[in-house]
Amino acid sequence: TLPVSSFCQVDNKAAVLGFVGAPFTLASYVVEGGSSKNFTKIKKLAFSQPKVLHSLLQKFATSMTKYIRYQADNGAQAVQIFDSWATELSPVDFEEFSLPYLKQIVDAVKQTHPDLPLILYASGSGGLLERLALTGVDVVSLDWTVDMAEGRRRLGHDIAVQGNVDPGVLFGSKDFITNRIHDTVTKAGKGKHILNLGHGIKVGTPEENVAHFFEVAKAIRY
Numbered sequence: 001t002l003p004v005s006s007f008c009q010v011d012n013k014a015a016v017l018g019f020v021g022a023p024f025t026l027a028s029y030v031v032e033g034g035s036s037k038n039f040t041k042i043k044k045l046a047f048s049q050p051k052v053l054h055s056l057l058q059k060f061a062t063s064m065t066k067y068i069r070y071q072a073d074n075g076a077q078a079v080q081i082f083d084s085w086a087t088e089l090s091p092v093d094f095e096e097f098s099l100p101y102l103k104q105i106v107d108a109v110k111q112t113h114p115d116l117p118l119i120l121y122a123s124g125s126g127g128l129l130e131r132l133a134l135t136g137v138d139v140v141s142l143d144w145t146v147d148m149a150e151g152r153r154r155l156g157h158d159i160a161v162q163g164n165v166d167p168g169v170l171f172g173s174k175d176f177i178t179n180r181i182h183d184t185v186t187k188a189g190k191g192k193h194i195l196n197l198g199h200g201i202k203v204g205t206p207e208e209n210v211a212h213f214f215e216v217a218k219a220i221r222y
Contacts (some may be wrong), residue, residue: 018076020067022083022120023060023101027053039088046097053097061101065108072113080119080141081105087124094128102135110136119162123199129154144198149187160192167197170209177209181216195220 021029029035031042031053045053068079086098106118120132121141132140133155140159142151144166152161169180185195195217201210 015077016075018068018071018079020064020079020081022081022086022098023057023064024098025083025085026060027056028085039085046093057097057101061104065105068109069112072116078117078119080121083120083122086122087128091128091131094131099131099134106136133159139194142198148184152188157192160194161188162194162196164198167199167202170201170205170213174212177212178216185220
């Protein structure tokens with residue numbers, strides 16, 4: 001949970017970012033009992049007892065709306081919604097079991113916190129990009145399996161993009177890291193791009209390479 005005093009603790013020297021799980025991803029963990037390779041349990045529930053799953057998804061949507069508001073009220077300057085397992089759904093099933101609840105959360109939060117930036121991340125989302133934008137979030141975060149130029153083209157320039165350097169790049173040389181950063185930034189175009197990795201940092205990543213990533217990023221001027 002986000003401490004009530006988070007904003008005060010950083011003394012306005014760093015951004016306070018909140019995060020929540022998306023309804024379908026949370027439901028997947030509950031029904032599957034943890035992570036999964038095939039997601040057979042959640043899909044069995046979705047396709048055999050959809051009303052039960054929709055009821056669970058609605059409870060999570062209501063709870064996550066409250067949680068995002070709580071985080072915003074206690075110092076979070078942006079909140080990222082993680083729908084890690086939504087990409088296990090086909091597009092038509094995403095439109096039934098994920099999209100409506102994501103949109104519901106975004107719409108409700110924007111009613112009370114219209115200036116709070118909301119970011120959506122779903123790993124392996126190349127087949128769903130246009131649908132992710134339909135949620136109404138301010139930023140769509142891309143993983144490294146999507147070419148940044150293609151992602152920008154498909155999403156359009158009205159929405160911001162985040163990402164999407166492969167975390168494995170940080171195992172390369174500093175020159176390699178620098179070149180990949182500039183390639184990503186160039187493909188994203190001017191404005192509405194948050195440079196970031198396409199996923200979390202891998203275990204064993206050299207700390208000096210992480211520092212180099214930040215140094216290069218901060219020095220970019222376009």
